[in-house]
Amino acid sequence: MDSITHTLFGLTLYGALKTEKETKRYNRALLVTAIGASQIPDIDVVSQFWDTQGLYQMWHRGITHSIFITPIWAFVFWGLAWLLFRIKDIRLFFIAWLAVFIHVTSDLFNAWGTGYLEPFSKIRITFGTIPIIDFVFWIIMLGAFIIAKRSSIPSQKVFRTAWLLVAVHIAAQSLCGYIIYEQHEENYEKIALSANFIPYHFTVIGKKDDIVEIVEDNLFQSEKLLYTLQSSENADLDLLFRERPEAKTLYEWAPFVVIVDNDKHLGLYDPRFYRNGQSFLFEYIEKKGQLDEMHVKN
Template identity: 45%
Template structure:
């Protein structure tokens, strides 16, 4: 998810806590905890150590720091920082940090960019693709809750945010069910498939691969499948020179569910067909065959 959404997750989980019996310092510690833990897994953006590690942000981003096995470590680190600043030992601090880290990595796994959810045990990229990286429905739910909080001051604030979170989980569940039905239908037809969610709720883009062809089409449970765009992939090409000349291409091959192999414009390269920018592939690694 985007930074704004992660920040909203932190603010609203803080809001969902009944803080009536908490003193001012504890409230400050909890607010810091919620915001810090909602962003903590993304601290990998400053860990650019190797050339392979620097490849196009999202190709290395969301790796080990987004692992479910690292979540308790993040929570413990934040708990220790809070203790050093505010000298608070409230168990709620660790619990809030742990929950927000899990929400962060879980929500990132639900969109097409995915995460290294099981690292270091497995390098598999978990990319479910049932919600977009910016989900306007989630924003809308939180906005409505905020407005309700302002106009109905008699209602307990923490209950408003808890109801908002219930609605968010219902929305995500509905998206997941619809996405999996669409995805399962594609699996009965094609050899390899993956899914990306549209900004419009209940609508998905299916990407499928069969032999040397990539099929891209839009689908929902309530509308007919759109006419697929078909892309030819030069699967017969030897990619050894590409991997030797551009190590980042091998990272992309490992990271993506499947790639398009191209030799156009005297370039031997691969790209992930899920992502486009300005009409061209966003994640594209190649070597110049004329050199």
């Protein structure tokens, strides 16, 4: 999920747990814990500043998003609560643990996926049933803040209801995505799913031999073929991997790729993020420049 959604998750968790029976200092510690722990797995973005081997694609949403690391993050925020607020309460440890768990688990539902089982498995788990930015989440949680402020309903009840609605939305959208995935799976050798910003609308990306098809589908309308792409499966990628380490990382990270080998470029891209004739995850080298460089060296 995006940073705004994770922040809203933290604030909604705080609203669901805050109580007037506790001291202001405890509630401040609770606020910092809920928001901070909801964000902390994304600290891996700093790795791009020292990445010289093109491994950022693997590092981002990698070990920091592992289910096995969640108690370590929880311990960090439990310690911070004591250092910053002098609150040593085991409840904050479990609240931090819950916040981190929500973060890393919700990211599983995006097309990007996470290293949920690292370091014991390098498999990127992705369901692709929830978009990275899900406006339904925003509407539910922002609606809860408005209701909590303007109504006489206890705020804890409002925010807990919001969490229930979030869970129902995830379950309903994921069930819809699963049905669509099953309908298309027999047509391809490899298949991936990516949720659209419109609720219950999905993009199905399927590969068979050297052909990749991108299809838009939902349970309420007929499917629509958006793109047919051809992958140059016999291309020699050694030079590409040598010159652009990011390309090798993308090749290993993505469920499958489209390989481009024409007069201008040698490269590959992730078709899950293909929009308007291009994918923003595209790693390539200019052929003319590389050939000239090889000629000079010879």
